[in-house]
Amino acid sequence: MITPARIGWFILALATLAVAIGVELFHLPEPRDAIVIDRADYQVGSRPAQPVALPHRHMSQAGATHYSVHFDLAAPPAQPLFLYVPSVNRRLSLTFNGEPLFDNSDFALWSGPLVRRPVMINLPAAFLKTGRNDLIIGFATDQVEAPSYLSKLFIGNETALAPNFRLRILLEERLKTMALAAHLLLSLGIVLAYLFRPKDPLFSWLAAAVVAGMAVSIGFFTDLQLGLDNARLYAIALAPAMGFLFIGLAFAILDLPRPRFLCALIIGVPIASALGYATGIIPTRMVLVWIDMPILLAATFVATLIVGWGAVRRASSDARILLAPFFLLLWFMVHDTAVGTGYLEGSLLAGTYSRPIFLAALMAVLMRRLALSLDRLDRANENLNRRLAEQEAELASLHQAERAEAARLVREQERQRLTRDLHDGISGHLVSIIAMTERSGDEHKAVEEAARRALDDLRLVIYSLDLGDRELSLALANFRERLIPQLQRLGVELDWSIADLPEVSGVTPSNALTILRILQEAITNALKHGPARKIVIRGRSADDGQVAITVENDGHAQKAAGNGFGLDNMRHRAAQLNGTISFERLDCGARLTLRVPSRLPNFQDAGAT
Amino acid sequence: MRKRRVQSADTTDEKSAIPPACRIVLVEDDAPVRERMARIIGDWPGGQLVAACATLAEAAAAIRDNTVDLLITDLKLPDGHGVQAIRMLHARYPNAEAMVISVLTDDRSVIEAIEAGASGYLLKDSDPINIIDAITDLLAGRSPISSTIARTIVRRLGGRDPAAQRPEGELAPDELTPREMDILWGIAKGFTYSELAERLNISKQTVPVHIKHVYRKLQANNRSEAVFEASRRGLIRL
Numbered sequence: 001m002i003t004p005a006r007i008g009w010f011i012l013a014l015a016t017l018a019v020a021i022g023v024e025l026f027h028l029p030e031p032r033d034a035i036v037i038d039r040a041d042y043q044v045g046s047r048p049a050q051p052v053a054l055p056h057r058h059m060s061q062a063g064a065t066h067y068s069v070h071f072d073l074a075a076p077p078a079q080p081l082f083l084y085v086p087s088v089n090r091r092l093s094l095t096f097n098g099e100p101l102f103d104n105s106d107f108a109l110w111s112g113p114l115v116r117r118p119v120m121i122n123l124p125a126a127f128l129k130t131g132r133n134d135l136i137i138g139f140a141t142d143q144v145e146a147p148s149y150l151s152k153l154f155i156g157n158e159t160a161l162a163p164n165f166r167l168r169i170l171l172e173e174r175l176k177t178m179a180l181a182a183h184l185l186l187s188l189g190i191v192l193a194y195l196f197r198p199k200d201p202l203f204s205w206l207a208a209a210v211v212a213g214m215a216v217s218i219g220f221f222t223d224l225q226l227g228l229d230n231a232r233l234y235a236i237a238l239a240p241a242m243g244f245l246f247i248g249l250a251f252a253i254l255d256l257p258r259p260r261f262l263c264a265l266i267i268g269v270p271i272a273s274a275l276g277y278a279t280g281i282i283p284t285r286m287v288l289v290w291i292d293m294p295i296l297l298a299a300t301f302v303a304t305l306i307v308g309w310g311a312v313r314r315a316s317s318d319a320r321i322l323l324a325p326f327f328l329l330l331w332f333m334v335h336d337t338a339v340g341t342g343y344l345e346g347s348l349l350a351g352t353y354s355r356p357i358f359l360a361a362l363m364a365v366l367m368r369r370l371a372l373s374l375d376r377l378d379r380a381n382e383n384l385n386r387r388l389a390e391q392e393a394e395l396a397s398l399h400q401a402e403r404a405e406a407a408r409l410v411r412e413q414e415r416q417r418l419t420r421d422l423h424d425g426i427s428g429h430l431v432s433i434i435a436m437t438e439r440s441g442d443e444h445k446a447v448e449e450a451a452r453r454a455l456d457d458l459r460l461v462i463y464s465l466d467l468g469d470r471e472l473s474l475a476l477a478n479f480r481e482r483l484i485p486q487l488q489r490l491g492v493e494l495d496w497s498i499a500d501l502p503e504v505s506g507v508t509p510s511n512a513l514t515i516l517r518i519l520q521e522a523i524t525n526a527l528k529h530g531p532a533r534k535i536v537i538r539g540r541s542a543d544d545g546q547v548a549i550t551v552e553n554d555g556h557a558q559k560a561a562g563n564g565f566g567l568d569n570m571r572h573r574a575a576q577l578n579g580t581i582s583f584e585r586l587d588c589g590a591r592l593t594l595r596v597p598s599r600l601p602n603f604q605d606a607g608a609t
Numbered sequence: 610m611r612k613r614r615v616q617s618a619d620t621t622d623e624k625s626a627i628p629p630a631c632r633i634v635l636v637e638d639d640a641p642v643r644e645r646m647a648r649i650i651g652d653w654p655g656g657q658l659v660a661a662c663a664t665l666a667e668a669a670a671a672i673r674d675n676t677v678d679l680l681i682t683d684l685k686l687p688d689g690h691g692v693q694a695i696r697m698l699h700a701r702y703p704n705a706e707a708m709v710i711s712v713l714t715d716d717r718s719v720i721e722a723i724e725a726g727a728s729g730y731l732l733k734d735s736d737p738i739n740i741i742d743a744i745t746d747l748l749a750g751r752s753p754i755s756s757t758i759a760r761t762i763v764r765r766l767g768g769r770d771p772a773a774q775r776p777e778g779e780l781a782p783d784e785l786t787p788r789e790m791d792i793l794w795g796i797a798k799g800f801t802y803s804e805l806a807e808r809l810n811i812s813k814q815t816v817p818v819h820i821k822h823v824y825r826k827l828q829a830n831n832r833s834e835a836v837f838e839a840s841r842r843g844l845i846r847l
Binding site: 416419422423424427428430431432434435436438439452455459462463466473474476477478480481485488489496497498499501 | 755756
């Protein structure tokens with residue numbers, strides 16, 4: 001399965017290999033139109049000179065070293081002549097036809113046994129001779145850690161030599177300065193990351209590694225003739241610590257626990273080697289190098305193996321990103337060691353360039369982790385915000401429910417109080433009136449009727465008070481229970497069905513009472529004008545989404561029904577509910593239809609009319 | 610068990626020989642109303658008015674001194690509450706029936722009376738024929754119910770549709786059958802007995818019989834003080 005991620009990893013692996021091989025294959029071109037000197041007489045101290053081929057390496061600790069070369073000039077040159085040495089790792093002293101020359105490139109920024117640098121010196125016209133010219137190149141006596149190296153020499157004019165010389169300067173000096181600057185900058189970032197988040201093991205190992213790396217680099221390469229020669233000793237002694245730090249870093253990247261002895265090695269080995277050298281147990285710097293450098297190499301190798309294991313077995317993206325620079329670091333170390341000790345041909349030491357690559361990879365890992373953390377943070381925030389909104393909504397609805405409940409309780413209490421008062425007072429008296437008038441026969445029939453109507457209306461009001469939303473059907477059922485004895489008394493049959501009534505919302509005691517009053521009036525009218533023997537009441541949903549309640553009677557349709565006062569009153573009440581009243585005459589009887597919206601409007605002054 | 614059975618004026622399903630009259634004690638403090646009720650009961654051949662009392666004390670004496678088949682009592686009395694009269698009745702005659710008369714069939718006081726042992730209720734201003742119907746129905750094992758009372762009972766039993774899952778901790782209508790719950794729900798929703806009978810595929814006449822069973826169970830539930838308290842709380846919460 002080919003995914004963009006896989007392609008990315010493939011490209012990274014290819015690029016790494018290309019860089020690794022490129023170091024080996026890379027050779028700078030030689031200057032053309034110049035006299036090439038590839039043979040010299042080599043003399044160490046007072047020993048006899050011997051002919052050697054250039055480039056030439058030699059491990060020498062016994063006195064000054066001289067290379068004697070010569071070249072022939074057919075005629076005095078038209079332009080100034082220069083000596084160009086592409087690569088040398090010692091300070092030079094030059095004698096040209098018996099006259100000393102001053103090497104003004106001696107003050108290069110970087111020098112030292114592991115640093116190659118180019119030299120280009122003007123051969124003064126005054127000293128030039130037609131025919132054979134002699135040049136003696138002397139290497140200062142030095143306590144060396146690496147063999148001396150002298151490349152081929154070139155004699156030519158500035159035009160022929162300068163481009164090559166500049167290129168060498170760029171590679172050997174400028175790029176190394178830039179690499180160091182990049183190292184400093186990235187180290188600063190990593191150290192800051194550690195300071196801001198010291199509890200993260202990755203950050204602490206990274207910070208320790210970059211700081212130690214910086215010390216080693218400066219110790220190795222700074223040789224500004226400032227009397228810091230001894231600094232290099234400590235840099236060499238510190239080098240094994242770097243290797244162990246790499247191992248710790250490899251563990252930290254994979255979130256594995258670090259072995260306890262690692263810290264002891266990091267601190268112990270450099271101190272032991274420095275002390276060993278100081279006390280004479282390690283006799284020379286050369287021995288120190290041969291002890292500490294293999295430790296660095298071996299530790300780096302182990303670290304690379306751990307990262308490689310993480311990249312393959314654990315499929316850790318961080319380990320995959322870091323495997324490339326670890327591999328290049330190791331390879332450059334091996335390469336530089338081989339070149340430096342003469343086991344491998346090559347003029348370029350690559351170790352310096354591996355560090356920015358390594359640090360860039362570290363930055364990539366850190367940035368990736370940062371991005372992932374921010375992503376997680378975003379998701380956590382979204383999650384929290386969503387939950388907060390949910391809880392707020394829940395709280396709001398609870399609040400709403402509580403308020404509704406409180407209002408209902410108040411209403412309930414009020415209703416109870418009112419009911420108790422009415423029960424004990426008016427309604428009791430009305431029942432007494434009914435009882436008394438009933439006994440006296442038809443004489444007080446009108447009073448009895450009035451008292452009954454008053455009582456019925458009182459009940460209508462009281463029962464409406466207890467209604468909740470969506471309880472219109474309950475209100476109608478209450479109404480029916482009041483209606484049955486009324487109609488029974490008159491011998492009128494009631495056919496009632498509101499089973500098809502859709503649910504009505506927005507029901508309040510006020511608007512329910514209004515509906516009941518309309519129905520009461522419709523029935524009263526039907527009984528008065530009918531005279532009906534049967535009343536049919538139906539609840540159903542109307543075509544336009546409204547709710548329709550019909551009151552049908554089988555009495556003779558009265559003449560004044562269409563525009564009577566009662567109908568106007570009903571229409572007025574219906575209008576309060578955004579409803580309508582329609583009245584139609586049937587073959588035998590009449591039908592009144594009340595239509596109201598399925599969501600009733602709220603109003604306060606029901607029953608005002 | 611009732612000792613006597615009565616035949617109502619319009620009940621067609623009980624065609625037995627005329628049984629001895631039902632002995633009735635009436636308790637009502639308002640004189641005109643008491644007299645009206647007494648007259649209506651007196652006119653009814655199926656009943657025998659043992660005593661018409663104006664106070665709880667008179668009622669207590671009447672229950673003590675007479676054999677009573679039916680107590681018809683007002684709730685608010687000058688020296689007490691009708692519920693006390695119902696308790697006295699059942700203490701002495703466990704099988705006697707009790708009926709509440711009220712100006713308003715206010716669900717709260719009526720349910721209180723039902724819990725005390727009443728299985729019927731009447732509006733004081735009901736027509737004579739309706740009063741007699743209510744008495745005969747009650748004696749025949751049928752109880753009335755209004756949608757408001759049904760709603761109150763349903764709420765107290767958990768306030769949910771029987772089909773819905775009831776959360777734990779809520780008062781469970783353990784003793785009510787699904788059929789009884791269906792009937793309560795239907796009435797609370799405003800269905801008539803006929804509609805209910807059609808929907809539940811039962812006879813219209815059996816609906817009040819189920820209602821009476823429900824009342825008996827509420828009364829039985831009420832005997833347990835814990836359940837009573839729970840239902841009280843339920844009442845307050847709803």
